Amino acid sequence: MSTRRWTAAVLLILFFPCVPFADDDALLASSREIVARFTLQLQAALQDAMATGGPTNAIGVCKDSAPDIAANLSRESGAQVSRTSLKLRNPANAPQDWQMAVLKDFELPAASPEYFEQSGKNGFRYMKTIVTGPLCLTCHGTDLSESIQAELDQAYPNDRARGYRVGDVRGAFSIVWPDGV
16 A cells, blocks of 8 residues: 555544445554454443442443443444454354354464455455453453352353453454445
């Protein structure tokens, strides 16, 4: 991509971040920007919940706020924004077949942390890994407190999103741009 074209794409994203583009480079950049926004909003909500009510309060953020963040970003962008994983906590986040294949690839040692492809005539699909950080271990690690375990068992009766270590791929953000953008 030429410098001029790259600069134009960046300016369009900065000033019109929620407008889908037919150019695949611009859609890739826009997908990355949506994931960055999702990450920042979710981290801020989790940190606030932890500060005001501790780890059990943060469980509600992932259960209630994360889907709201995804829905808002979907409305703003025109893309379908979500999270998914091979080890689900919330069955509503179950991966589609194509996402399942990408998630399995993400777990390979030399895997790229992101995936982007054309889907249909003009649709595009993007995924970006969610890597387990130290704070994530509070609710996703191997050594959970009894209160966290009880809260998770109540909120997610079929929870499989436990047992992670720092650096593990816990799942992925997914952006699906509809055909015809």
